Amino acid sequence: MLKLSMNTQTVLAGICVGLLVYYVIKRMRYRLPPGPWCIPLVGHYKIYSSPEMHKKIAALSKDYGPVVRISFGPQTWVVLNDINTVVEAMVKRKADFAGRPHFTSGDVFTEGGKDIAFSNYSASWKFHRKIAGKALRHYLQGDLLENMIQENMNKFLNKMAEEKEPFMFKEYVDLMVFHQLYTICFGEKRPTDDPEVNKLLKIDNDLIDKLGTGLFEDIIPYFKDIYPTKKWQMFLSMVDEMLTVLRRKFREHVETFQPGVNRDFIDSMLIAKQEAKDEGDEAALEVMDDTHLVQTISDIFFAGVDTTRFTMDWFVYFMTRFPEFQAKCQEEIDRVVGSEQPSMKDRSKLDYTEACLFESMRLSNVVGIGLPHMTICDSQVGGYDVPKGTTVVINHWALHHDPKYWKDPEEFDPLRYLDENGKMKPAKPDSWLPFSAGRRVCLGESLAKPEILLMCANLLQRFEISLPEGVKPNLEHRLPGFGVELPSDYKIVVKERNRD
Structure with missing residues (x-):
């Protein structure tokens, strides 16, 4: 027993000495960014385990x-807390910071890094991003997207009109957006109470609510093989359930696929694969197996539903909190659109409504800490060295609350985005960055902005939205993890508007 104890002490001492030597050598070789002292191996636990991680790091800056x-x-x-360092890293040195770090949970979720969002920077990643971008642009052609939005919105707005008591808008917006992305990805229009859509919604909500603060196995990976936590086991079960649905939808499309017929996003992927076959492009076909394509579909579906539904929830929250802004949006919608439903051709004239949406994106903090990047070579930012293999993240909350760029940053003010004529300024504000930047900029940005605007315009055109009588706006919010902020539960009352 004594011998075992001595051996254990020797191993621990060796590890500590090795870490110390490594730290000293690294400090001598690189001029690393500054940061507070922490316990080795444990790190800054009070920071990374906090739901308000974004604010704690902003305070450190x-x-x-x-x-x-x-x-x-x-x-x-390494956390970037202002727009200048973000532009330097992600735009000026974009290739240096275009990698993705390896996370144990990410490896499971992406079946070995075969998706777009979490896979490392490579020729395969660039190829899949290119074909996915082409598929998304398909929905911006003609009136395809607006017809889909109008039909989907009418279905749920009609149900909202039947509500006689105050109700949770979140429950409706979740279904609106999930049905919207379900149609885009799978080409199907399902009933409002469809069990498969509800199943995907539940899985996504569980992943956010139950696992939002992270997994211990991402910090110390080998624990998943020695003594996996209950959260890890729950995570594996939910991912398996989610992928089972997506694989089944993919197989159904393969069985019914007709070359040249594009029903939805999955068909766009299959068309790209067919084109590679026709051209004899073996290199492309090697990275277009079923797993890669299912993972690309997963990226588009789940990334699209979360950012869209959270943003719309915040938009309605702000419209109920500031009815004077809601009234101005409705006056603009009535003037520009008239009795027709809002469409793509109206987007350029809905300046005030879009400004309210942009301000909702800034102040709501749907993305607090961005997806982690990784340096693929030794690089620099802000005058400091960033060694190869370092995880680098953007603190979007810090950017969107930086007093150097935002007067009264805690105030909701849509005028920030408008010129003296009430038109959207040609360039977005410098420190407005909800979709990230550089090589890893959000793939769906070009689709998301018009999609969310049309959904919000349809909603405000039909209804006057308010809080129940006697209820004051709830200024609190939920923090599921990693800097994400969501409105606390609130109920609304809707009243059909008389637009005659």
Whole structure:
């Protein structure tokens, strides 16, 4: 027993000495960004385990500058807290920072990094992003997207009109958006109470609510093989359930696919694969197996539903909190659209409504800490060295609340985006970055902005939305994890508008 104890002490001492030597060598070789002291291996636990991680790091940047180094367990993270360092890293040195770090949970979720959002920077990644972007642009041609939105919105707005008591808007917006993306990806229009859509919605909500603060196995990966936590086991079960649905939808499309007939996003992927076969492009076909294509579909579906439904929920929250802004949006919609439903041709004239949407995106903080990047070579940012393999993240909350760029950053003010004539300014504000930037900019940005605007315009055109009588706006919000902020539960009352 004594011998075993001595051996254990020797191993631990060796590990500590090795880490110390590694740290000293690294510090001598690189001028690393500054950050607070932490316990080795444990890291800044109070920061990375906090739902308000984004605010804690923003506070640190006041002492350490816009580039802050923190330890996520044994891993080193560099957090960018102002727009200048973000542009330097993600735009000017975009290839350097285009990688993705390896996470144990991400490896499971993406079946070994075969998706777009979480896979590392490579020729395969660029190829899949290209064909996915082409597929998404298909929905911006003609009136395809607006017809889909109008039909989908009418279905749920009619149900909202039947509500006689105050109700949770979140429950409706979740279904609206899930049905919207379901049609885009799978080409099907399902009933409002469809069990398969509800199943996907439940899986997604469970992933956010139950696992939002992260998994221990992402910090110390080998624990998944020795003593996996209950959260990890739950995660594996939910991912398997989700992928089972997507694989089945994909197989159904393969069995009914007709070359040249594009019913939806899955067909767009199959058309791209057929084109590669016709051209004899073996290199493309190697990275277009069923797993890669299912993972691309998963990216588009789940990334699209979350950002859209959270943004719309916040938009309605702000419209009920500030009825004067809602009234101005409705006056504009009535003037521009008239008795018709809002369509793509109206987008350029709905300046005030779009400004309210942009301000909702800024103030709501749907994305607090962005998806992690990784340096694929030694690089620099803000005058500091960032070694190859370092995880780098954008603190979107810090950018969207930076007093250097936003007067009264906690105030909701749509005029920030309008010129003296009430038109949207030709360039977005410098520190407005809800869709990230550089090589990893959000793939669905070009689709998401018109989609959300048309959905919001349809909603405000039909209804006057308010809180129940006697209820004051709830200024609190939920923090499921990693800087994401969602409105606390609130109910609304809708009243059909007289637009004669």
